Amino acid sequence: MTQITTTDVAIIGAGPAGMLLSHLLAAQGVESVVIEARSQEYVASRIRAGVLEHSTVELLRSVGLADRLEAEGDEHRGIHLQWPGERHHLDFVDLTGRSVWIYGQTELQKDLIAARTAAGQQVHYEAADVALHDLRTEAPSVTFTDPSGEPHRVRARAVAGCDGSFGPSRGAVGADLRRTWERVYPYSWLGVLADVAPSTDELIYAWHPDGFALHSMRSSTVSRFYLQVPNSTSADEWSHDRIWDALAARLGHGQDGWELEPGTITDTSVLPMRSYVQTPMRDGRLFLAGDAAHIVPPTGAKGLNLAVADVALLAPALADLVRGDSRQADAYSDTALRRVWRCTHFSWWMTTMLHTGTDPFDTQLQLSQLRWVATSEAGATGLAENYAGLPIGF
Structure with missing residues (x-):
């Protein structure tokens, strides 16, 4: 019944x-x-x-x-915006008053x-x-x-x-x-969860010729990372050593004295975009x-x-x-x-702007856009306003 x-x-x-x-x-x-x-x-x-x-x-x-x-x-x-040889901090509070x-x-x-x-x-x-x-x-x-x-x-x-x-x-x-x-992007993310304290105070968004990388975090003891990978990638293709090597390269390990601290990886998964x-x-x-x-x-x-x-x-x-x-x-x-x-x-x-492809013309456009966002108050404010979030029902 x-x-x-x-x-x-x-x-x-x-x-x-x-x-x-x-x-x-x-x-x-x-x-x-x-x-x-x-x-x-x-x-x-x-x-x-x-x-x-x-x-x-x-x-x-x-x-x-x-x-x-x-x-x-x-x-x-805010966040750190990075490409090889450069890392810039965008302070959302200074730019928009919103964290x-x-x-x-x-x-x-x-x-x-x-x-x-x-x-x-x-x-x-x-x-x-x-x-x-x-x-x-x-x-x-x-x-x-x-x-x-x-x-x-x-x-x-x-x-x-x-x-x-x-x-x-x-x-x-x-x-x-x-x-x-709908738009399906020609790349995916390999998501990585690791029991290690974050190596950064705020998120790092990194453009790199090998592909995008993101250093995020879940707590003071758990870090979250993402690597750009081709579509149809299996997480099994990525050993833990390969993951840490790719993260170190793309996130700029050793650049200006910054170091990526590796740790125990507890979960990996592939996220289509x-x-x-x-x-x-x-x-x-x-x-x-x-x-x-x-x-x-x-x-x-x-x-x-x-x-x-x-x-x-x-x-x-x-x-x-x-x-x-x-x-x-x-x-x-x-x-x-x-x-x-x-x-x-x-x-x-x-x-x-951040995910790399095979077209060298697109690469130069991406780098030009990154430089503009990082060095122009108008560009930085536009990113900060959208990232920190517009008012609900704007």
Whole structure:
């Protein structure tokens, strides 16, 4: 027998977007049920983004979710931009008055789970056969089967698709409305997690003839690195010694006395690079947020922050909608997409400026652009403004 639940908003996806949306809705007195295909352990352990924009941190502070971030996270004033023989520091605070924070998505997910568990949030993990129904009516619903095989139906006033690029929400937008834009880049990232203290005070973005490299961090004892590799690369092709040699070369080990400290590598993975936008972000009573609607290459550190901005706009729109006022909901897709396209452009720009190819003409253009950004206040301010993050709903 089907178990039926009635709520204000059915949220598909229990990652940061879905859990933050449930938190924001609850603050406005709106009930929700969260439906997630994966286990809680899987969602909590996914290694993803680690850079939080100024606006993201401000939002988390305003809703009581920043205590551990401020105690354990690391505020950064800017980044280092590098190419062979040169390294320049861009100070975002001096340029724009806005900083960024280093705080892993896994840590933010822990905070969200703790807050929603304490509030009694209803979350269905390991939901199978998730399907969306009647989205162009005022009474949409979501059906699924729980791990015991029991069928469920969640009846709601609205459905929020926060289930990423492989969930059912994206495809539930009608073919008569749906448009997509996509670019697949001719390279990937080899991601490396290592138990070693960072060798840098702030992130290093390095252009190098052998390929792009990034020195990031997760904490005072864990470092995160990325290397540009060809598409179809397997992580098994890269021994630990080969990884450290490539990182040392591309990040400038020995340059001006700087040294890369190697350590124990605990995880490697290959991340394809692509840009993807699907419009509109609404169909009837279905609203998309985060990776369900858009993907950006991680060079600009925008993915998680875009998801946060989406749900920050969506929460008040849904709160009004369930109370009978549709004006914010009607504007949601257009408002969110302005920021989505701005961040998509910035991510593309950072990616194409820093990743090397085979065309020597393109190489000279990249180096010219890097010199301009590093030496022009206007160029540096443009990068800083976009990287530290534009105001939500700008």
